Amino acid sequence: FELRNEDFKDLQELGQGNGGSVKKVEHVPTGKIMAKKIVLIDAKPSVRKQILRELLIMHDCNSKYIISFWGAFLADPNICICMEFMDKGSLDGIYKKIGAIDIDVVAEVALAVLEGLTYLYDVHRIIHRDIKPSNILCNSEGEIKICDFGVSGELINSIADTFVGTSTYMSPERIQGAQYTVKSDVWSLGISLIELALGRFPFAESSSDDSDLSDLEGTLSPGAVLPPPRSQKEKDKKDKRKSHGVSLQGGGMTMSILELLQHIVNEPAPKLTPEGRYPKEADDFIDSCLLKDPDARKTPKDLLKHPWIDHARATAMDLKAWASTF
Numbered sequence: 001f002e003l004r005n006e007d008f009k010d011l012q013e014l015g016q017g018n019g020g021s022v023k024k025v026e027h028v029p030t031g032k033i034m035a036k037k038i039v040l041i042d043a044k045p046s047v048r049k050q051i052l053r054e055l056l057i058m059h060d061c062n063s064k065y066i067i068s069f070w071g072a073f074l075a076d077p078n079i080c081i082c083m084e085f086m087d088k089g090s091l092d093g094i095y096k097k098i099g100a101i102d103i104d105v106v107a108e109v110a111l112a113v114l115e116g117l118t119y120l121y122d123v124h125r126i127i128h129r130d131i132k133p134s135n136i137l138c139n140s141e142g143e144i145k146i147c148d149f150g151v152s153g154e155l156i157n158s159i160a161d162t163f164v165g166t167s168t169y170m171s172p173e174r175i176q177g178a179q180y181t182v183k184s185d186v187w188s189l190g191i192s193l194i195e196l197a198l199g200r201f202p203f204a205e206s207s208s209d210d211s212d213l214s215d216l217e218g219t220l221s222p223g224a225v226l227p228p229p230r231s232q233k234e235k236d237k238k239d240k241r242k243s244h245g246v247s248l249q250g251g252g253m254t255m256s257i258l259e260l261l262q263h264i265v266n267e268p269a270p271k272l273t274p275e276g277r278y279p280k281e282a283d284d285f286i287d288s289c290l291l292k293d294p295d296a297r298k299t300p301k302d303l304l305k306h307p308w309i310d311h312a313r314a315t316a317m318d319l320k321a322w323a324s325t326f
């Protein structure tokens, strides 16, 4: 049935992202707990209605690796998207709380995301476009699901109009302006998995020394990268950029977004480090996600056959027990 804004009671703020904020809410008539995403859309009524229509596709996205959709409605000037609430939150929050995630759990994450991406693409021809740890959610049942995929072309356009949709999980070909393909999602998955296994965003340690990093503690989250801003003036510039909507995702930037994007395009892809710490299959899997040439990179469906994923499937780790540890 119809969801209406007045039927919801706010329970808790879950987080804020590029395009909006997410709250834990109760749908009072049914007592159901949900996550309500509020997206500010600066668009004509006709476009808003079109977005709502496009979001309805989410009703047909039924997979245990995809967040369930309860409905969407307009609450001017916002669009509200109500979805399944995942009580353990997103994987970025989890690793920031418990530290680097065990590689066997990371393998289960890879399996879940690949299954979700394969389902979205094979059944609905949907490309996710925004794979990153904050869009991979976990609950106390030990289920891992993806959310925030690009179902609505109009929504993608509207958000792109207000926010520069640049993400540090973006593949080299996307940075260079090529079309999105499922292989771009595979790159983003590779970056995300390294981040989970290392417990920090992978584009780091390249050329920054300790004094520079400590300089930034408190203002920027740890784990980032290249030449940090040297002066207050540069910091001001960076804040200004941020207010113009350039997203500095992935745990905060000490290198400007442009420098980082250049780095992704020009430098060798990151790897699981130190070498030898992780299973060889894990290294190989990550390397194949992070092939810079999209033609050489595999699709999610192909990667489901990778030995590391086979192994994860065969061992079927107890993720419920894992999730009970935090």
Ligand code: ADP
Pocket (backbone or CB within 6 Å): 014, 015, 016, 017, 018, 019, 020, 021, 022, 035, 067, 083, 084, 085, 086, 087, 089, 090, 093, 134, 135, 137, 147, 148
């Ligand atoms: P981003 O994904 O860029 O962090 P979002 O606005 O999509 O921004 O989400 C903000 C935060 O809300 C996420 O980081 C995540 O931790 C939390 N969140 C989003 N959806 C859900 C959900 N369905 N259940 C629980 N937490 C959620």
Ligand code: MG
Pocket (backbone or CB within 6 Å): 017, 134, 135, 147, 148
């Ligand atoms: Mg999100």
